[in-house]
Amino acid sequence: xxxxVLGQAGxxxxxxxxxxxxxxxxxxxxxxxxxDAYKDVHPGYPGYLGEDVRTAGVRVRADTxxxxxxxxxxxxxxxxxxxxxxxxxxxxxxxxxxAVYRRSGYGVEIVALAVHEALSQLGILERYVRLAQEGRARxxxxxxxxxxxxxxxxxxxxxxxxxxxxxxxxVLLSVVTLGVGACSSGTAKPIATATxxxxxxxxxxxxxxxxxxxxxxxxxxxxxxxGGKADISTLGTDFTRLRSDASAENVSAMxxxxxxxxxxxxxxxxxxxxxxxxAQLHWAKTLADYTTGTSLCYDGVAKMNxxxxxxxxxxxxxxxxxxxxLGTRVLAIQAGAR
Numbered sequence: 001x002x003x004x005v006l007g008q009a010g011x012x013x014x015x016x017x018x019x020x021x022x023x024x025x026x027x028x029x030x031x032x033x034x035x036d037a038y039k040d041v042h043p044g045y046p047g048y049l050g051e052d053v054r055t056a057g058v059r060v061r062a063d064t065x066x067x068x069x070x071x072x073x074x075x076x077x078x079x080x081x082x083x084x085x086x087x088x089x090x091x092x093x094x095x096x097x098x099a100v101y102r103r104s105g106y107g108v109e110i111v112a113l114a115v116h117e118a119l120s121q122l123g124i125l126e127r128y129v130r131l132a133q134e135g136r137a138r139x140x141x142x143x144x145x146x147x148x149x150x151x152x153x154x155x156x157x158x159x160x161x162x163x164x165x166x167x168x169x170x171v172l173l174s175v176v177t178l179g180v181g182a183c184s185s186g187t188a189k190p191i192a193t194a195t196x197x198x199x200x201x202x203x204x205x206x207x208x209x210x211x212x213x214x215x216x217x218x219x220x221x222x223x224x225x226x227g228g229k230a231d232i233s234t235l236g237t238d239f240t241r242l243r244s245d246a247s248a249e250n251v252s253a254m255x256x257x258x259x260x261x262x263x264x265x266x267x268x269x270x271x272x273x274x275x276x277x278x279a280q281l282h283w284a285k286t287l288a289d290y291t292t293g294t295s296l297c298y299d300g301v302a303k304m305n306x307x308x309x310x311x312x313x314x315x316x317x318x319x320x321x322x323x324x325x326l327g328t329r330v331l332a333i334q335a336g337a338r
Contacts, residue, residue, distance in 0.1 A: 002018070002082040002101045004094075007113030009140040010123030012317075013085045014110060015243060019313050021083055022246045022254075023306060030081035031193065033071055038064040040136065053132075053139045072097075076104045122324070159256070217333050219275035221331070224330065231268040235290070238264050239320055255301035262294035274326075276333060282326035288318030 003020055007013045017032065024030040039045050039060055048056035074080045082101070084092050098108050124140050131137050242257040269287050274280040293315030300309025 001030075001107045001109060002084070003109045003111065004084050004086050004098070005111045005113065006086050006088055006094075009087055010120035010125075010127065011112060011113045011327070012123060012321075013087075014118075016317070017083060017085055018243060019246050019317070020111065022249050022251065022305045023310050024081055024083060025217060025249050025251070028081070028217050030083040031071070031075045033068060033075070033082055033084035034290050035068040036085075036138070038067045046135075049136065052149075053137050054141075057139065058169060072100075076101070076106070082106075095218060100295045122328070216276055220279065220330060223272075223274050227271045228274065231264070231271055234262070234264045235268065235286075235323065239316070242316070251301060254309070255298055256318075258294045258297035259302065261316070262298065265290040265294060279326055279333070282322045282329060286319045286322040286326060289315045289322065293317075 003024070005013045005017050005020065007016075017034075021032060023029065039057060042060045042063055043059050045056060048059045072082065072084075084097075086097075088094055101108055128137055128139065238257065238261040242254060242261060245253040245257055265287055269291075274283050293312045296312030296315065297309050298312070300306065300312055
């Protein structure tokens with residue numbers, strides 16, 4: 001079997017691939033195919049980065065593409081399962097890759113990440129800054145991002161030639177759309193709409209409430225500083241731990257990670273709602289998904305039930321998307337107060 005994880009740059013493909021890799025461990029594991037990872041072992045790449053971060057990837061592209069082709073050829077020759085990321089920069093190229101695997105007798109499964117354009121743009125910026133601190137910044141032009149987003153949107157809205165079946169996140173026996181929504185031009189409603197507008201499409205306002213004299217920005221700041229910030233930080237830390245253990249295929253540790261995340265979620269629920277209705281909508285969805293997800297994840301690991309654990313992971317991923325949208329909303333409120 002070959003599993004492709006599709007999505008534009010910054011959409012979270014690497015995180016999902018980490019989790020899918022754990023699920024495939026139940027089949028004996030899979031070879032991870034990622035041409036971006038090959039850049040770091042290219043002898044000329046560090047020097048190219050120092051000269052111009054915008055062209056470094058292009059200068060090693062011929063080699064990394066050739067190395068990927070060699071890896072995939074060996075995978076098919078050895079009849080190994082494969083797991084690959086695809087940004088859909090070139091739809092014909094992707095369909096050609098799929099055709100080669102099918103001609104070799106492989107079943108092909110697709111995980112399509114239909115992530116809102118605003119979130120993937122933030123993902124690109126966060127990754128660039130993080131990797132730049134390590135001396136290996138990864139540049140993605142907005143033109144490349146938008147082109148990939150348009151194709152990911154096409155796939156995420158159900159325009160697939162692959163047979164769709166019911167959700168089965170753990171064992172990946174289906175074509176999955178995580179967060180069905182528009183990237184840049186589609187019509188489907190995004191699950192996490194990270195916008196700079198308030199309820200009913202109104203801009204976030206710093207105008208004081210006539211009855212209290214306190215603006216929405218001040219109310220949200222009070223919630224944030226009074227305990228909300230600590231809850232969000234704890235959830236982020238616990239999720240990162242779960243992601244790390246999932247990446248390391250440490251299934252036994254994932255059960256404990258889910259229990260810890262569940263405790264943090266309960267604490268966050270007890271703290272109380274956010275005063276801003278739109279922010280609270282994202283927050284409530286985050287906590288609901290985390291509550292459901294951690295319970296399924298913990299029980300699934302305890303019972304060695306990959307399907308149940310995988311469904312839990314899918315809920316947790318959906319909750320994390322909502323958490324990112326909450327952050328964008330809070331920033332919009334703060335900006336409106338300036």
